[in-house]
Amino acid sequence: MTDLPTILLIDDEIRSLESLERILCDDFEVRTAATIEDANAILEQDWIQVILCDQRMPQQSGVEFLKSVRQRWPDIIRMIVSGYTDAHDIIDGINEAGIFQYITKPWHPENLILTLQNACRLYALQRENELLAIELKMSPSGARKVVADRRETLRKDYDFDDGIIRGKASPMNDVCATLRQVAPYDVPVLLCGSSGTGKELAARALHYGSLRWNKPFVVENCGALPDQLLESELFGHKRGAFTGAVEDHVGLFERASGGSVFLDEIGEVSPAFQVKLLRVLQEGEIRPVGSAKTRKVDIRVIAATNKNLEDEVKAGRFRADLYYRLAGMVIRMPDLKDRRGDIPVLARALLSRAMDHLGKQVQGFSDEALECMQTYHWPGNVRELQNEIQQMLVMGKEDTLLGADLLSRHILRADRSQDQEDADMLDDLEGTLKDRVAQVESRIIRETLIRNRWNKSKAARELGLSRVGLRSKLERYELEKIKPLPSVRRAAS
Incomplete structure (x- = not known):
């Protein structure tokens, strides 16, 4: 065999x-x-x-x-x-x-x-x-129940309270309240915010909180395709419409009819395609590439962008009429640096998912690791946090706490009291030259200590200092006061 x-x-x-x-x-x-x-x-x-x-x-x-x-x-x-x-x-x-x-x-x-x-x-x-197909014919009622159960599970996964993870006093609370208020009404929504802030998650929450929740939800990244392919993906095409079109293709708008379409990176579409998209939103109908006939579609459009579309309209790069068609409601997603209180909750949730995905179990994060995460400004937002946690899990030992020493160096170097845009840049430093040098020195010493798990002998050797010299600097910069307490050995709850 x-x-x-x-x-x-x-x-x-x-x-x-x-x-x-x-x-x-x-x-x-x-x-x-x-x-x-x-x-x-x-x-x-x-x-x-x-x-x-x-x-x-x-x-x-x-x-x-x-x-x-x-x-x-x-x-x-x-x-x-x-x-x-x-x-x-x-x-x-x-x-x-x-x-x-x-x-x-x-x-x-x-x-x-x-x-x-x-x-x-x-x-x-x-x-x-x-x-x-045979199973569906033999047991249609059972199949319908399976589909219904899965849809209900999806709806719970993207619930405004359980699906969007945040702390008690999070800036996301206002965002979720707005999403909940807007979801039942069949109006287009424009989600604005930096990459990695969770715009697709918010779009799914809108869909599953709407009256269309039991219909399709489809996603298209408008910035990833040239015009011809994007038009074919969204509107469909007839066989022979262009080279490689060997059979008819049903577009996403038609497949999602009755449901919602999420157009990510809408600010990247060309002016020529903006005209075609505007017609769909105005008339509620599409025309597949190579076809002379139009087809009616019933969709709710949720769009997202990391650009300021109002500025793009003023600059003439984005059509004003299309902007107002998309922006029935505008919801802005906050950056992770503005949600520092959410980071421990988010980190634990992302760690739980990573453990399930990688099949490796740890006890959680040390208090010091969570503190360092809250100090860093996360320019890549939740996506960067997710990647960092996955890396920590891979490098950490099973059934132990993930300590701050597993964090990347640029995160450990982040200043404890400032919201600098880049931890390696010096633009945020203030005072005389001596003061600025002291601030940089303090960060380097702290990062080295954390990475060496507060082993002063190893840190001193790495920095080229004597133990006495290192102790003197710890006292001068008051770093002895932030030495991790025994509580870091307990799993973060």
Whole structure:
């Protein structure tokens, strides 16, 4: 018995067939046939997942053979290999034989293996979909209950109170109150804020708190695609509308009809695409690329940007009429540096998720680690905090507290009393030259002590100081007063 997928190679040239078999036998269970008759006999007996057939066979062309295979065994993934790139053959192969891939000679072994593996995955997905369809037919009420239960779970996950994690006196409380107030009303919402502040999380909370909560919620990053691809993704396209459009494609707006569409980085779209998007919002209808007909859609648009769109409008880079269509309600997301009281709660929640994801358990954070996190200004916001916590978890020891020594150096160097924009910059330092040097020296000593777990001998050696010299500086900068207390050995609750 083997778990390898089974493929059938068909070629009348024996040497070519043997060469293919040698290359593919490690990754697939290979069957070979030199004639159409042999191929049909194998298909009658074996469970074949993918066929790779040469186009120029003596009895009939590869496309003609695969047309007959499509009628008898439609689930098999069909592929053609040929040394000739006749456009007519390619078109016939795609339209009549349902060819998955047309491979030209000479082929590259690694590319061929990868293509065949993708074809086998496609076959497996088809089988899974068939089984799922059978299950749905056998138990429609059970399927409906499963879907309903999952939707209800999602709704709870993105609840304004439980889904958006924050402290008791958080600036996010006002944001959540506004989200809760706006959610039931079918108005467009524009979410503004820096990257990583949780705009997509807020968008999902809006959707699952609305009357559309049991309909689709789809996301598109408008800054990641050029105009043509973005138009195709959102509005769909007809087959042949552009190079590579080999079949009709239903756009996100049509797939999400009845639900909500989240357009992230809306400030990045070009002026030309802004006009097309404006029409959709005004008329409530889309026109797929390459189609002469429009289609009605019923969607709620939630957009997000890290730019100041009002400034973009004044500068002529963003259409004023589109801005007012998107900004039915404007909600601004605060930066993490303005939510310092939320950091311990957020850090513990992110750590819990990271432990589940990585399968590694620790006792929590030390008090000193949480204090350092609250001191740092987090220019990357929650996303940066998440990455830092994951790194701490990977580097920390299992079933222990994650200490401040596991934090990155730039976080440890952050000043305890200031909100500097960059811990490595000196712009925030004040006073005479002597005062500024003292502030920098204090930060360096504190960071070195934390990283060495307050081992003064190691810190002194690293800094090139004697123990007496280090002790003198600790007294001068009052760093002895912030030495961690025994309580850091307890798990943070």
